[in-house]
Amino acid sequence: MAVSGLIMIGYLLLHMYGNLKVFAGKEAFDEYAHHLRTFGEPMLPYEGLLWIVRVVLLAAIIVHVYAVVVLWRRNRKAGAVRGARRYYSKKNRTGIQRSYASFTMRWGGLVVLAFIVYHLLHLTTNDIAPGGASDSPYERVVNGFEIWYVVVAYTIAMLAVGFHLWHGIWSALTTLGQNRSSNRIDSRLTGLAVVVTLVITLGFLMPPWAIFLGLEA
């Protein structure tokens, strides 16, 4: 789960870099999108790199989800009490120090998964085209994000991604043995997780809001 998650975070950083090309204008953005397809030619076929990335990401998602299912089933059994609730007390329901992000990982993950499906249909295949379809990737993006509900949905999805990463980055690095701090909050890894999360979340939120507010190049 940790390794597959970190692979996806690496991809998110690259994807975010591409999105920010919106601020360089239509030509730069479309050229970047085109170049992604011809990257590595003639050593790689057309869209070769893109397909390698797609296969790796799909594998990462499958591993990630498989790990969730195994862990979820095991943990549900481990905490369960036969014929009763685990705790009846209604006090301290939200635990002692756990973060909101840490106990919304599964539902947040589902939100992110649903968003990825919609996102591919919208901007990759363009089967869903709010604001009008186009052959220009730049126009697809701009057409879509001029509509308020598309921006709102995208923002919600990015916040879900943000929460997922906030706990996920810390948790992945801890699982890989990198936490050397005695407590959950002071950990240097928490700082790292927060910085990467903020960079990714804000980096992804800037283009749609800029388009919506008419600030793009």
Add this chain to the structure above:
Amino acid sequence: MKITVNVWRQQDAESKGSMVPYVLDEVSEHMSFLEMLDVLNEQLTLEGNDPVAFDSDCREGICGTCGVVINGIPHGPEVTTTCQLHMRTFKDGDVIDIEPWRAGSFPVIKDLVVDRGAFDRIIQAGGYISAPTGSAVEANNIPVPKADADHAFEAATCISCGACVAACPNGSAMLFTAAKITHLGLLPQGQPERDSRVLGMVEQHDAEGFGGCTNIGECTAACPKGIPLDTISRLNRDLLGALSRQTIG
């Protein structure tokens, strides 16, 4: 002061339990939590009722025998064991929920008493060093860096009470297992069996049906001894190392 307690009552492992309210009219704020339960049990006995079963032994916070979930938090609101929690933490008129440790691997025996035998079996799977005993060697023959000694001692203060499992949303005993791995793994005497220890203990942990750690950190917050969370990362480092050495040879 007047205290109302909602106590989990369960006749035996097979019966169905429920929360039962009892009112205590005269609780002194100087009483420990267990003394408050003693008063309750005297009252129940005089009324001809079955007293509440709960575990306790040393009552000075070092044996790890006692422990109940108080208002949803193992050992209650203070960072200490149940026996060292005092009624001055509560206010006159408070309603206190008292439940046993809850986990699939900690079956209730009666009322607030659970079977923590799973912990013994995890220790048996590697939580020791097999050094030949004899007269103790001169301590200064085996130098240990101060930082390592301190951290090992911190981990060694685990009293195996089980609060970490009771607090963990996943019912995982990772903090307990990791404390022993850290304690022995930081000291020279623990090195020969370091790989087999982590492999054996984690395997037994999983076989007992404890859950997997998702690094939420409730365990370390509930721990009466404040076992630090980085012990779990240390266990993971040892485990990754041991697994790779086992695979590659």
